[in-house]
Amino acid sequence: MTEEQEGKQEEVKKQEEEKTEEVQEEQVQEEQVQQQEDSEQEKDDKKAESKEKARKELKELKEEIEKKKPKKERKEKEPEVPTEERYLTVSLTEANRFKPKYRSRRAIKIIKKQLTQHLKREVKISGKLNQKIWEKSNKPPSKVKVRVEMTPQQAKAYPAKK
Numbered sequence: 001m002t003e004e005q006e007g008k009q010e011e012v013k014k015q016e017e018e019k020t021e022e023v024q025e026e027q028v029q030e031e032q033v034q035q036q037e038d039s040e041q042e043k044d045d046k047k048a049e050s051k052e053k054a055r056k057e058l059k060e061l062k063e064e065i066e067k068k069k070p071k072k073e074r075k076e077k078e079p080e081v082p083t084e085e086r087y088l089t090v091s092l093t094e095a096n097r098f099k100p101k102y103r104s105r106r107a108i109k110i111i112k113k114q115l116t117q118h119l120k121r122e123v124k125i126s127g128k129l130n131q132k133i134w135e136k137s138n139k140p141p142s143k144v145k146v147r148v149e150m151t152p153q154q155a156k157a158y159p160a161k162k
Contacts, residue, residue, distance in 0.1 A: 084150045087160055090114050091143045100138045107133050107140035115148065115157055122154040129159045 095107040108125060111133075115123040133140050145160035 081151050086148045086150065088115070088118065088146050088148060089143055090146055092140050093142050095140055103138050104134050104140045111144065111157065115155065119148065119150060119155050121150065124154060124156045126156060126158045129157055132159045
């Protein structure tokens with residue numbers, strides 16, 4: 001029996017040694033994983049620091065640029081150019097030749113074209129006139145009365161007040 005007990009004791013010792021080796025291997029693996037995580041965290045920290053430095057540098061550069069810029073001086077109002085006002089009626093029946101989808105868009109172009117030809121200067125259409133044309137979506141009115149304010153270089157078209 002002593003031999004059997006000794007054999008069992010040896011087996012138990014071997015098993016214990018194997019277990020301790022496994023535990024040691026696990027500890028080594030855990031340490032390696034921890035080191036990798038630490039190194040990744042250090043890298044992230046370095047990146048964050050470099051980003052912060054870059055932001056600070058950017059702020060400094062912007063501040064320097066702002067300091068170098070001369071402050072804007074207020075422009076003196078130009079003397080008002082005498083404006084002339086005219087009332088015209090523009091026929092938009094030509095827009096009905098196009099598909100309904102494009103009629104209002106075409107009506108705006110027709111107004112610009114006719115007023116430019118008549119007044120011999122660049123014409124801009126006001127938002128109110130634009131709204132009046134688009135009021136019924138793609139069905140523009142057949143004709144529009146327009147009030148035009150003219151300066152030497154350009155003219156602006158408004159709907160005529162009734």
